[in-house]
Amino acid sequence: MTILNVTVDTSSSGRVDQIGDGSPEPEPEQSPAAADVALGVRHLCDSGITTLPDRYVLPPADRPGNISPAVLPVVDMAALRAGDPSQLATLDAACRDHGFFQVVNHGVSPEIGRAMLEAARRFFFELPLAERKRHMSGYIRAAVRYGTSFNQANDGVLSWRDFLKLLVRDARRLADDDWPREVRAAAAAHAAACQGVFRELMGAALDALGVVSRRGELLEECDAGSQMMMVNCFPACPQPELTLGMPPHSDYVLLTILLHDDVTGLEVSYGDGRWASVEAAAGAVVVNVGDHLEILSNGRYRSVVHRVRVNGRRARVSVASLHSFAAERVISPAAELVDDRDRPRRYMDTDMAAFLDYLATAEGKHKSFLHSRRINVSPSSVSSSKDDGDSCGCQFSP
Ligand SMILES: O=C(O)CCC(=O)C(=O)O
Ligand SMILES: [Fe+2]
Numbered sequence: 001m002t003i004l005n006v007t008v009d010t011s012s013s014g015r016v017d018q019i020g021d022g023s024p025e026p027e028p029e030q031s032p033a034a035a036d037v038a039l040g041v042r043h044l045c046d047s048g049i050t051t052l053p054d055r056y057v058l059p060p061a062d063r064p065g066n067i068s069p070a071v072l073p074v075v076d077m078a079a080l081r082a083g084d085p086s087q088l089a090t091l092d093a094a095c096r097d098h099g100f101f102q103v104v105n106h107g108v109s110p111e112i113g114r115a116m117l118e119a120a121r122r123f124f125f126e127l128p129l130a131e132r133k134r135h136m137s138g139y140i141r142a143a144v145r146y147g148t149s150f151n152q153a154n155d156g157v158l159s160w161r162d163f164l165k166l167l168v169r170d171a172r173r174l175a176d177d178d179w180p181r182e183v184r185a186a187a188a189a190h191a192a193a194c195q196g197v198f199r200e201l202m203g204a205a206l207d208a209l210g211v212v213s214r215r216g217e218l219l220e221e222c223d224a225g226s227q228m229m230m231v232n233c234f235p236a237c238p239q240p241e242l243t244l245g246m247p248p249h250s251d252y253v254l255l256t257i258l259l260h261d262d263v264t265g266l267e268v269s270y271g272d273g274r275w276a277s278v279e280a281a282a283g284a285v286v287v288n289v290g291d292h293l294e295i296l297s298n299g300r301y302r303s304v305v306h307r308v309r310v311n312g313r314r315a316r317v318s319v320a321s322l323h324s325f326a327a328e329r330v331i332s333p334a335a336e337l338v339d340d341r342d343r344p345r346r347y348m349d350t351d352m353a354a355f356l357d358y359l360a361t362a363e364g365k366h367k368s369f370l371h372s373r374r375i376n377v378s379p380s381s382v383s384s385s386k387d388d389g390d391s392c393g394c395q396f397s398p
Pocket of ligand 2: 249250251256306320
């Protein structure tokens with residue numbers, strides 16, 4: 001996988017770490033409080049705050065409330081590899097009805113994930129600010145970017161999150177010299193493992209969708225596509241009930257492979273205002289469908305809105321590996337999934353320019369990009385009655 005001449009880094013929806021949100025260094029005229037905010041939540045915690053600064057306080061309607069656990073479908077990768085048709089049906093249903101699922105028997109050594117999380121913790125919690133700051137950058141194509149919140153330049157309310165973005169520039173030489181040396185080896189091993197899982201799941205998803213004519217070509221595009229790892233840090237928060245670690249968003253990619261520690265926090269939307277918390281079996285990998293796969297599948301698969309809740313007692317660390325085609329590629333519904341009779345085309349062509357245009361005008365509305373690409377079709381002309389037009393919603397009832 002090589003990402004050359006990429007104008008904009010591919011990332012998940014709504015984030016501008018890839019677009020450049022101005023200098024994260026505090027401006028000289030900023031008040032000390034503003035400067036602290038720009039340096040991230042990890043730094044705010046070190047400064048000894050006991051209440052949540054106003055910039056992080058969400059309006060009551062957007063605060064996290066009571067939720068129940070989500071029951072994520074389980075996809076057995078070993079059975080998929082063995083060509084078990086019922087497992088392909090399980091994957092198909094998971095992408096269609098849930099958008100999130102857990103993968104077991106993926107073949108990735110648990111040591112790789114453990115080492116990645118340990119390296120992330122060392123980076124965020126052991127490195128002094130002066131060291132971490134060296135990786136702060138406003139340069140949009142930086143292979144490394146240390147930042148805070150979600151879309152720091154546009155966020156009306158900031159998110160209780162710091163992150164380290166690691167762009168994979170060359171899949172054959174993963175240990176990028178620009179990546180912080182504290183995480184380099186662990187991140188390279190983890191990135192390679194995620195690529196393998198992504199490739200296998202995409203092959204199976206294309207089979208399940210019946211995308212046969214261009215299957216090989218599309219998988220080659222996956223191999224030559226984009227990968228970015230977002231290493232997220234959600235420190236323990238003084239008033240967790242007033243804020244979020246990540247606001248509601250969907251991921252602007254084909255698939256996201258998610259690794260997190262034993263602290264819960266990820267929540268998925270039912271699409272009707274209710275949320276469910278994601279818990280995966282030990283050793284399982286959590287995977288979610290992104291906007292590009294929803295479009296490629298012409299709405300058969302769902303890119304589900306999710307968010308992260310923070311915790312009053314324990315810090316949480318997660319690593320999202322975001323995978324798609326090359327960043328400059330136009331994404332359209334697959335030809336096999338569109339016809340003039342009962343499967344009208346449901347999405348406009350989408351590219352990075354459309355995404356950036358949307359972001360520039362959509363302050364805070366991280367979750368609506370996909371909706372802006374939808375073509376309204378009358379329900380009577382759609383064969384699948386499953387999709388009620390709200391692509392955010394999913395089914396997680398036990
Ligand atoms: O921390 C998590 O569990 C989710 C992170 C996430 O949604 C993302 O990085 O896009
Ligand atoms: Fe996400």
